[in-house]
Amino acid sequence: MTLEEFSAGEPKTERMDNVGDALEEVLSKALSQRTITVGVYEAAKLLNVDPDNVVLCLLAADEDDDRDVALQIHFTLIQAFCCENDINILRVSNPGRLAKLLLLETDASPGASEGAEQPPDLHCVLVTNPHSSQWKDPALSQLICFCRESRYMDQWVPVINLPER
Numbered sequence: 001m002t003l004e005e006f007s008a009g010e011p012k013t014e015r016m017d018n019v020g021d022a023l024e025e026v027l028s029k030a031l032s033q034r035t036i037t038v039g040v041y042e043a044a045k046l047l048n049v050d051p052d053n054v055v056l057c058l059l060a061a062d063e064d065d066d067r068d069v070a071l072q073i074h075f076t077l078i079q080a081f082c083c084e085n086d087i088n089i090l091r092v093s094n095p096g097r098l099a100k101l102l103l104l105e106t107d108a109s110p111g112a113s114e115g116a117e118q119p120p121d122l123h124c125v126l127v128t129n130p131h132s133s134q135w136k137d138p139a140l141s142q143l144i145c146f147c148r149e150s151r152y153m154d155q156w157v158p159v160i161n162l163p164e165r
Contacts, residue, residue: 019142020162023092027101039120039124050128055088058127060091090159090160093160098162127140
């Protein structure tokens with residue numbers, strides 16, 4: 001899909017919905033292929049060891065996280081690294097929906113103990129390219145095209161709002 005085909009004649013909200021759908025599909029396939037890394041620390045370790053294999057970086061934050069200075073510093077460093085290494089970046093504005101997509105949402109039952117595990121760190125999610133085969137995925141191509149188009153418009157980290165279902 002070319003840049004012109006992707007953006008020609010589509011209203012912005014429809015295009016954003018299509019990008020959200022494509023992201024859901026990419027995450028679903030990456031989960032089944034076990035090519036997802038979750039967490040700021042885990043992502044930093046992978047980026048340090050094998051940046052050439054990362055095809056997509058998601059930074060997830062809600063409004064409360066936007067006021068977390070330490071998290072914003074992490075995001076800035078990850079963004080700079082991704083830009084330097086030609087890794088596509090998207091910012092996801094609703095981490096709760098991302099947790100549902102990644103099957104990581106923990107439903108606390110009323111009788112759950114107070115010493116329960118902390119929820120996983122979803123602030124950074126990396127999708128890597130599987131070694132076994134060429135990953136020619138139309139949804140991934142759509143996301144890459146969207147990221148490229150956003151960079152052409154000087155929006156280096158486009159924000160995606162995953163639709164609630």
